[in-house]
Amino acid sequence: MSSTSQKHKEFVAEPMGEKPVMALAGIGEVLGRKLEENGFDKAYVVLGQYLVLKKDEELFKDWLKDTCGANAKQQRDCYGCLKEWCDAFL
Amino acid sequence: MPFVEDPAQLSKSRLKSDLVAHHVALPPAASKKELYVELHLKHIDQSNCADFSSDDEDPVHDVVGEDPENATVLDPSALTDKDLKDLLLKHGVKAGPIVASTRAVYEKKLRKLLQSGGKEELNEAENAVLYSDSDEEEEGDENKEEQEEPEGEQEQTAEALKLNQQRCNKPPQEPENDILKEIFPDTNATPTGIYATPRRPIKGAAQRPIQYAYPKTPVSPTTLERREVERRLVPIYIQILVFFTVVYVLYVISVIVEDGSSVMPLLESLNQWSDSEEGSPALDETQDTHSASGEL
Numbered sequence: 001m002s003s004t005s006q007k008h009k010e011f012v013a014e015p016m017g018e019k020p021v022m023a024l025a026g027i028g029e030v031l032g033r034k035l036e037e038n039g040f041d042k043a044y045v046v047l048g049q050y051l052v053l054k055k056d057e058e059l060f061k062d063w064l065k066d067t068c069g070a071n072a073k074q075q076r077d078c079y080g081c082l083k084e085w086c087d088a089f090l
Numbered sequence: 091m092p093f094v095e096d097p098a099q100l101s102k103s104r105l106k107s108d109l110v111a112h113h114v115a116l117p118p119a120a121s122k123k124e125l126y127v128e129l130h131l132k133h134i135d136q137s138n139c140a141d142f143s144s145d146d147e148d149p150v151h152d153v154v155g156e157d158p159e160n161a162t163v164l165d166p167s168a169l170t171d172k173d174l175k176d177l178l179l180k181h182g183v184k185a186g187p188i189v190a191s192t193r194a195v196y197e198k199k200l201r202k203l204l205q206s207g208g209k210e211e212l213n214e215a216e217n218a219v220l221y222s223d224s225d226e227e228e229e230g231d232e233n234k235e236e237q238e239e240p241e242g243e244q245e246q247t248a249e250a251l252k253l254n255q256q257r258c259n260k261p262p263q264e265p266e267n268d269i270l271k272e273i274f275p276d277t278n279a280t281p282t283g284i285y286a287t288p289r290r291p292i293k294g295a296a297q298r299p300i301q302y303a304y305p306k307t308p309v310s311p312t313t314l315e316r317r318e319v320e321r322r323l324v325p326i327y328i329q330i331l332v333f334f335t336v337v338y339v340l341y342v343i344s345v346i347v348e349d350g351s352s353v354m355p356l357l358e359s360l361n362q363w364s365d366s367e368e369g370s371p372a373l374d375e376t377q378d379t380h381s382a383s384g385e386l
Binding site: 049052053054056059062063066 | 184186187189191192194195196198199
């Protein structure tokens with residue numbers, strides 16, 4: 001029973017560079033496409049949004065839900081993934 | 091401001107200009123002066139609240155403050171970025187930059203805050219009282235009532251609501267933890283094995299499947315085998331290759347030992363094969379055999 005998925009570990013292991021938004025933990029094909037439609041086509045753009053919201057958990061999760069319809073687990077995974085990445089590289 | 095301007099004494103046009111100066115959305119042109127007074131009190135006088143605390147002002151202020159709050163700031167999307175940020179700050183939310191992508195989130199947040207605005211303040215008061223002493227709850231309520239008169243009745247009902255909300259928030263998390271605790275340690279088992287409490291459902295019985303926090307994916311023995319085999323897939327091929335190489339080498343050796351007439355073509359074929367595959371070790375061998383056959 002691991003608390004972080006393989007996707008999370010892979011994302012947090014290195015600088016995200018030009019990784020697509022679907023490389024984020026919790027973001028699959030469907031959500032990724034919706035984010036891309038809204039202009040968030042790369043992982044770093046979502047990172048930008050996370051930072052502009054001052055890394056606030058609730059705000060970021062709300063934004064994610066409003067933008068692509070992520071459920072609670074997906075929100076949690078994505079937030080955790082970005083948070084850990086920032087802790088390591090930012 | 092050293093003195094208090096009583097908005098009721100100001101003229102309607104003066105109130106209007108004041109509101110515009112403070113970037114407040116004006117009500118329709120045909121509204122009564124009272125509306126302007128309320129707006130004035132709400133937006134302009136509230137900013138001076140910190141400077142003075144007068145008991146005379148508060149009742150009027152609070153009564154007036156509640157109604158226009160829902161009437162004027164009903165539409166956060168009509169506010170400017172700065173006003174939105176200020177309002178959020180007033181509700182205790184330190185907002186970041188309000189940009190195109192963040193505006194929607196902050197508007198939503200403000201709406202949520204406005205709806206529970208009254209209850210939030212009461213909740214804070216309630217928490218402060220709770221932290222101090224649980225026995226003093228009622229006394230604290232009474233004190234609060236004395237200070238903030240008009241919200242007395244609403245306070246109690248809101249309190250009850252808040253308590254219920256807090257209770258409702260907790261149970262969803264409890265069953266998950268209870269399930270895990272009950273299944274694995276299983277120490278508190280009753281003689282019949284059935285654990286019935288008012289809040290916890292009977293697990294595993296009456297068509298209620300046990301819900302693990304993280305359901306395990308079913309792994310059959312064949313998949314386990316296949317995974318092991320796949321792990322060893324490459325080494326197996328290497329083993330087979332080595333095996334055949336050894337067999338061939340032994341065959342060649344046996345041929346050499348036999349020293350039959352058909353040695354030369356075999357050696358030539360071996361040479362060709364070794365040139366293409368083996369490399370130096372085989373070449374040495376063929377050179378030796380060549381020299382050996384040459385001497386013959």
